[in-house]
Amino acid sequence: MNYRLLYFASLRDRTGCASESLATDAADPRALYAEIARRHGLGLAMERLRVAVNGEFAQWDTPLQDNDEVVFLPPVSGG
Amino acid sequence: MNYRLLYFASLRDRTGCASESLATDAADPRALYAEIARRHGLGLAMERLRVAVNGEFAQWDTPLQDNDEVVFLPPVSGG
Amino acid sequence: MSAFCLADCPIDVARLGRELASRSAGACVSFEGWVRDRNAGKAVLRLAYQAYPALALAEGERILVHARERFAIEHALCVHRVGELEIGDLAVWVGVSAAHRDAAFAACRHVIDEIKAHVPIWKNEFYRDGASGWLHPDGSPVSA
Amino acid sequence: MSAFCLADCPIDVARLGRELASRSAGACVSFEGWVRDRNAGKAVLRLAYQAYPALALAEGERILVHARERFAIEHALCVHRVGELEIGDLAVWVGVSAAHRDAAFAACRHVIDEIKAHVPIWKNEFYRDGASGWLHPDGSPVSA
Numbered sequence: 001m002n003y004r005l006l007y008f009a010s011l012r013d014r015t016g017c018a019s020e021s022l023a024t025d026a027a028d029p030r031a032l033y034a035e036i037a038r039r040h041g042l043g044l045a046m047e048r049l050r051v052a053v054n055g056e057f058a059q060w061d062t063p064l065q066d067n068d069e070v071v072f073l074p075p076v077s078g079g
Numbered sequence: 080m081n082y083r084l085l086y087f088a089s090l091r092d093r094t095g096c097a098s099e100s101l102a103t104d105a106a107d108p109r110a111l112y113a114e115i116a117r118r119h120g121l122g123l124a125m126e127r128l129r130v131a132v133n134g135e136f137a138q139w140d141t142p143l144q145d146n147d148e149v150v151f152l153p154p155v156s157g158g
Numbered sequence: 159m160s161a162f163c164l165a166d167c168p169i170d171v172a173r174l175g176r177e178l179a180s181r182s183a184g185a186c187v188s189f190e191g192w193v194r195d196r197n198a199g200k201a202v203l204r205l206a207y208q209a210y211p212a213l214a215l216a217e218g219e220r221i222l223v224h225a226r227e228r229f230a231i232e233h234a235l236c237v238h239r240v241g242e243l244e245i246g247d248l249a250v251w252v253g254v255s256a257a258h259r260d261a262a263f264a265a266c267r268h269v270i271d272e273i274k275a276h277v278p279i280w281k282n283e284f285y286r287d288g289a290s291g292w293l294h295p296d297g298s299p300v301s302a
Numbered sequence: 303m304s305a306f307c308l309a310d311c312p313i314d315v316a317r318l319g320r321e322l323a324s325r326s327a328g329a330c331v332s333f334e335g336w337v338r339d340r341n342a343g344k345a346v347l348r349l350a351y352q353a354y355p356a357l358a359l360a361e362g363e364r365i366l367v368h369a370r371e372r373f374a375i376e377h378a379l380c381v382h383r384v385g386e387l388e389i390g391d392l393a394v395w396v397g398v399s400a401a402h403r404d405a406a407f408a409a410c411r412h413v414i415d416e417i418k419a420h421v422p423i424w425k426n427e428f429y430r431d432g433a434s435g436w437l438h439p440d441g442s443p444v445s446a
Contacts, residue, residue, distance in 0.1 A: 006354065010424075027432040051423075052354070071359075073422050074424065076418075077425040079394050079414060079417055087209075087212065088208055088282070088292040091290040127294050131210070131213050131278075134212040134216065138177050149246060152278050155276065155280060155291065156280050156293040157209075157250065157279030158250050172316060179336075181338070182338055182340060183338065184338040185333070185336070187333050188332050189330070189407075190331075191328060192323075192329070192399075195325040242386075245325050246323060259333065259414065263333075267309060267407050270403065
């Protein structure tokens with residue numbers, strides 16, 4: 001399936017990109033994060049992140065659809 | 080002794096004056112308030128008031144000096 | 159500038175806010191008291207504040223000095239209007255800057271509570287039914 | 303106007319304050335978060351905020367709607383800066399108007415706490431020693 005990923009903050013710095021498109025067999029955010037963490041050498045554990053799908057918070061085991069926009073969110077620090 | 084009295088809020092309305100000078104034998108604020116309450120027909124009990132002498136809060140039995148400025152303060156309602 | 163002022167003209171909030179600025183402050187909390195169109199179920203048309211200036215200034219200053227001692231804040235200022243005010247007018251402003259927001263919120267709340275409880279300022283409300291009255295801190299009328 | 307906004311230019315506090323006006327409001331509490339020159343013992347030169355706009359706007363709006371349901375308030379607004387900020391700059395503003403000050407203080411505090419905890423905005427601090435870092439809500443560094 002194809003996904004569009006957006007990266008913010010430390011994940012953007014580490015991956016070196018604000019967004020990327022990815023074709024993968026990963027069917028939920030958990031599997032997808034494992035794949036991109038491996039590929040980009042990310043050290044931030046999944047437990048520290050939240051995930052959003054198509055602009056809304058989602059669960060790690062929410063089934064993904066083709067062309068979903070998926071965002072892994074580092075701990076926020078606004079204000 | 081001579082005192083200068085300032086009146087505010089409901090006491091100003093009731094006495095009809097912002098200030099007055101008074102010659103009296105009253106030697107402390109308690110006696111002075113009893114006198115002006117009688118003279119102006121004030122209904123506000125002394126327990127509801129505070130008293131200031133020369134711009135500072137004072138006690139009801141603080142001895143007064145000639146030419147002191149004495150103010151009986153109704154319950155405040157700023158803000 | 160004194161930390162506590164009485165003003166007989168509109169309060170310049172923008173200028174006061176600049177007085178609170180500090181490179182080491184991360185939080186600023188301000189309170190504005192506005193003239194409401196109702197109080198205790200009665201329709202209010204306008205109101206007037208009267209102050210005993212000498213004592214009000216001393217008490218206001220004492221409250222702000224105490225706030226700076228008690229809370230970890232940088233600056234604390236308060237201005238209270240006197241004279242005639244209309245519905246919606248700004249009657250009292252309190253501003254506090256601090257390194258962190260806990261202290262800024264706590265000090266701002268403390269200052270307005272103390273100002274309302276202790277500073278010799280009196281509010282006279284004028285009602286739509288033609289009555290008017292000086293108020294207690296709890297909003298009930300004072301009669302002398 | 304949405305109750306929650308992201309701004310990439312300075313926040314116009316005076317205009318926002320006017321949006322809070324109400325004839326039946328007697329209290330207005332505002333919080334300003336300013337860029338401090340220190341954090342966790344390190345000298346800060348400047349910082350940059352990054353946001354995930356779609357989700358930040360939805361989350362911010364949700365927080366303000368919830369505040370209006372939970373507290374007896376009239377209006378609640380929040381604007382958060384994104385992009386580069388200097389020391390002393392206004393990073394986030396929250397304003398709440400209410401009939402009475404209890405609700406205004408409580409709601410304003412609640413909103414800024416929720417904004418800081420939940421809205422997808424990230425702060426990158428640049429330090430005098432040349433380092434920089436994305437921060438956790440507790441001020442500790444995030445490394446990816």
